[in-house]
Amino acid sequence: MIRQSILIVTRNYPPLTGGMERLMQHSVTTLASRFDVTLIGPTGCGEFAPAGVRTIECPPSPFSFLTLALLRGWRSIRSASFDAVVGGSGLVAPVTAFLSRVSKARSVVFVHGLDLVVDNRIYQHLFVPFLRRHDLLIANSQNTRRIATDKGCQASRISVLHPGSTIPPESLLQDAASIRVKLGFEKKKIVLFVGRMVRRKGLAEFLEKAWPRIVVRQPDAMLLIVGDSPDNALLQDPQGARRLMAAIERCAGDTVRFLGTVEDGMLWDCYAAADVLVFPLIRVRGDVEGFGMVAIEAAACGTPTVAFPVGGVVDAVVDGVNGTLVPEGRYEAFADAVLSICAGGPPGRTDCRNHALQFSWDVHGQKLLEAMDFAAAGSAQSP
Secondary structure: OOOOEEEEEOOOOOOOOOHHHHHHHHHHHHHHOOOEEEEEEEOOHHHOOOOOOEEEEEOOOHHHHHHHHHHHHHHHHHHOOOOEEEEOOHHHHHHHHHHHHHHOOEEEEEEOOHHHHOOOHHHHHHOHHHHOOOOEEEEOOHHHHHHHHHOOOOHHHEEEOOOOEOOOOOHHHHOHHHHHHHHOOOOOEEEEEEOOOOHHHOHHHHHHHOHHHHHHHOOOEEEEEEOOOHHHHOOOOHHHHHHHHHHHHHHOOOOEEEEEOOOHHHHHHHHHHOOEEEEOOOOEOOEOOOOOHHHHHHHHOOOOEEEOOOOOHHHHOOEOOOEEEOOOOOHHHHHHHHHHHHOOOOOOHHHHHHHHHOOEHHHHHHHHHHHHHHHHOOOOOOO
């Protein structure tokens, strides 16, 4: 059987780091198992691509990447035939729409949420319309799918495919007590926050409105904060960053520890040691939580999540299965849900772990190939 060829265009790929980059690296590996793949990615991507994948590197700055990806992609389609052109995000939609049209190939693009709602007039008028020209949009959550349809994309051309997650060995759950000792928190109830220091994460509001109630009723509670420094958000949101830094400083000491960015091994230890993960999202214009991968990663370690049902998090957290969903903005109820889990309330660690298994990279890969089959058949029903 002759293998089909696909051209993948994505700026989100290692050596750049982040959730989207991890997603696209796994996706390229999956697609390379069935197709002959040519990858147009950021400078250095060849070092991280699977064996047999031809790579074309472009400078990672958005303007340079788009310009050179278009030119080098044009050269590629003139010298080779492709059955499909795949884009890694809405950012490259103009490039993949053009290349697929000229090469008469199927067009597929991943959409993540932020690439649909970013508060930039030029982007909304020049980039988003190109999404409507693709044969298939792969959305990371039902919320992202809804946003895409609101932007004029045909619902029949949108398939929901949740991102995958690494599933650590089950022994990590059994080592939770020893990990607490290693971290120095064996006598604490560990409440964990993991995420970038951006306003939509709602950390400042949580510290102001929920955390004081928690520590009054649970004096041995310790909030561990894993993520980049609030200073990194100063350029994008100076007021919000200052508010967050002030909130952390007011609570710092015996009840809050800011760990900053940590290595993967340390992150998994934090997930396993935690009693509960908090995900206190708020709505922010021009920003959105596309899915909520930290809730799946926590569940993989047996740790439940308490969250507000904002953005795509409702696809990641199932109430009563791997966590508790609290009505948006109700911080007293949020605190009560955290306290209930710290007291040993449901859900249990096994239920959380079983939920996370549905989001393994193997499951993601199988569903991605099914989605590509739908695109080939001219249909985009959710696999």
